[in-house]
Amino acid sequence: MITGLFGWLAGSRWALAALRWGAVGLTVLLFLLSIRRAGERAGRMAQRLETLEKANDVQRRMLEAAARRPRTRDELARRLRDGRF
Numbered sequence: 001m002i003t004g005l006f007g008w009l010a011g012s013r014w015a016l017a018a019l020r021w022g023a024v025g026l027t028v029l030l031f032l033l034s035i036r037r038a039g040e041r042a043g044r045m046a047q048r049l050e051t052l053e054k055a056n057d058v059q060r061r062m063l064e065a066a067a068r069r070p071r072t073r074d075e076l077a078r079r080l081r082d083g084r085f
Helices: 002-011 013-067 073-082
Strands: none
Touching: none
């Protein structure tokens, strides 16, 4: 029975055309799913990059503030008296 079905599929023009269009449709579907997945991956990477840039900006500002801090208690007192702190 199965061999008869395969024989009919191989010999029928309509069946071959349907198989051909089915293969084209499947190819297009897989291509679209691949594009969607690549887009999701690119979105996640962009979000990760944005988070990393924010963290680096915060760390840079913290380092700049630490570089400007008073080194000793005397320097802190002098800054407070001068109103520069």
